Amino acid sequence: MVSCEHVLNNLSNFIDADIDPALRAEIETHLKTCRRCSVLHDSLRKVLIIASDERTFEIPSGYSERLHDVIDEHL
Numbered sequence: 001m002v003s004c005e006h007v008l009n010n011l012s013n014f015i016d017a018d019i020d021p022a023l024r025a026e027i028e029t030h031l032k033t034c035r036r037c038s039v040l041h042d043s044l045r046k047v048l049i050i051a052s053d054e055r056t057f058e059i060p061s062g063y064s065e066r067l068h069d070v071i072d073e074h075l
Ligand SMILES: [Zn+2]
Pocket: 003, 004, 007, 030, 034, 035, 036, 037, 038
């Protein structure tokens, strides 16, 4: 079983599908059973979708720092 920390460290690669298939499967399983990781996965995915859909959209400065604060709080 992968740890929460391991999942969170690989979340952006997971969302980009830029990840080893075996690890991807492990993260998928983890997200189904771990609410805090699944909430963070949802938030990060929405941000990345907005960022890729809107070329003019800029992620507010400090967003990634806040995201890491949230991740730290949950670990
Ligand atoms: Zn977790």
